[in-house]
């Protein structure tokens with residue numbers, strides 16, 4: 001194959017700063033000449049081990065995925081990468097990419113995804129670099145990539161025709177090997193090593209049990225079909241919307257009560273299935289439903305931790321638990337009872353990596369429908385679903401009974417998140433500033449039954465490497481453990497998204513049946529009093545309530 005390597009002059013873009021999870025922009029931004037190339041070259045520049053090394057490459061299949069992969073392959077060749085492992089058709093879920101990076105001891109991976117953000121020519125695209133541990137690059141590395149992108153003057157790219165991504169096998173391109181691998185195999189094998197497949201198979205043989213999995217036309221379709229239907233014997237049709245589409249069928253691939261409404265309605269109708277689950281664009285999020293029952297992600301983490309001994313991969317015990325700061329404190333209660341460490345980290349999976357690498361935590365979770373363990377270094381949607389399925393098979397109880405039983409033991413942490421999406425950035429900032437301005441004065445102030453014990457801007461010192469992350473969300477902590485958290489999203493691509501997180505613990509089992517929004521209404525009122533979100537943004541209600 002003829003191949004010419006070009007050194008292309010370029011100038012930096014001022015907006016290539018990765019957010020909560022990689023660089024996310026509109027497709028139109030990514031398609032500007034040199035835009036993707038600059039960022040990718042910045043990664044190669046700050047990660048010299050990729051030269052002569054192995055790179056994992058794949059994405060969630062959204063619009064521009066294939067094109068971006070061809071560009072990155074040409075740049076990998078020009079930058080001296082020895083081998084690229086690409087998911088077939090350019091498809092790799094985020095957890096599957098993490099699995100490959102670790103299993104084949106590679107020098108890292110590039111994952112193309114904007115996760116739960118919509119896809120299509122007018123919508124979003126994203127890219128992030130994962131380090132050799134399989135996890136999203138920590139802030140130090142994303143900072144280096146950003147700095148490099150700000151001073152870039154040229155990039156290297158090879159002139160070669162598009163490579164075939166659809167046929168598994170190895171191709172040699174000049175000195176580089178491109179290995180197109182089945183997107184599912186290695187991941188499925190990892191799941192088999194953690195969960196009791198025989199027991200789950202038996203569950204599907206019972207006529208009494210049925211399940212629906214909504215892949216939302218995103219990346220998890222092939223994974224869920226292979227594992228649930230082919231390997232575990234769930235009937236065909238268990239997986240809904242299983243075909244990955246470039247625009248996710250024009251949907252919003254975010255597995256929550258609003259965007260996975262079809263699935264939710266199915267689980268809440270009479271004689272609906274026993275178990276329901278959904279995953280997001282890149283397969284790292286999960287929503288768990290029982291018949292007439294929604295499991296909050298915060299509760300899911302706590303329940304999985306408390307029941308880990310039922311599952312083969314965790315039967316020997318778990319080391320510690322970590323949760324992101326806005327995630328409810330339900331997991332803390334489990335850790336305390338188990339006598340294991342519990343950590344509170346900033347939002348974003350990159351903050352869990354060091355704790356897992358150091359062997360201090362086994363399970364991690366975020367309120368945003370993210371749960372996983374140290375089997376990879378990403379959150380893992382299907383893993384959480386299989387964990388629940390394994391639990392249902394062992395305990396033989398319904399999802400609702402398992403959660404209610406958990407509440408009886410630990411109390412219930414009523415929890416909700418209110419998102420004000422796509423608001424004017426200045427208005428969102430004004431609401432945040434209003435809270436920030438009161439932080440010192442709030443301490444000791446009473447609001448009805450609630451007295452503020454502490455109010456601050458959350459900062460985190462990594463216990464492993466001592467790195468500090470500041471400005472991670474405004475917290476109002478009340479006596480007795482109730483909390484309000486205000487933060488701005490770092491994954492959006494237009495305007496600002498303001499998130500309000502509200503929680504309160506309820507020990508009395510007689511009150512566990514209350515409606516969440518009603519149980520939290522006084523705190524939601526206090527939040528408005530403190531932040532004036534609705535006044536600042538002119539919105540009367542949140543865009544999404546979960």
Ligand code: VG1
Pocket residue numbers: 020021114115116280284285324347348349366367368370488489490491492499
């Ligand atoms: C959101 C979630 C956060 C999650 C991040 C990436 O970030 O709140 O918990 O880690 O998305 O998830 P933000 O900054 O918008 O609140 V994913 O599935 O988009 O990779």
Ligand code: CO
Pocket residue numbers: 115116280281282283284285
């Ligand atoms: Co995601």
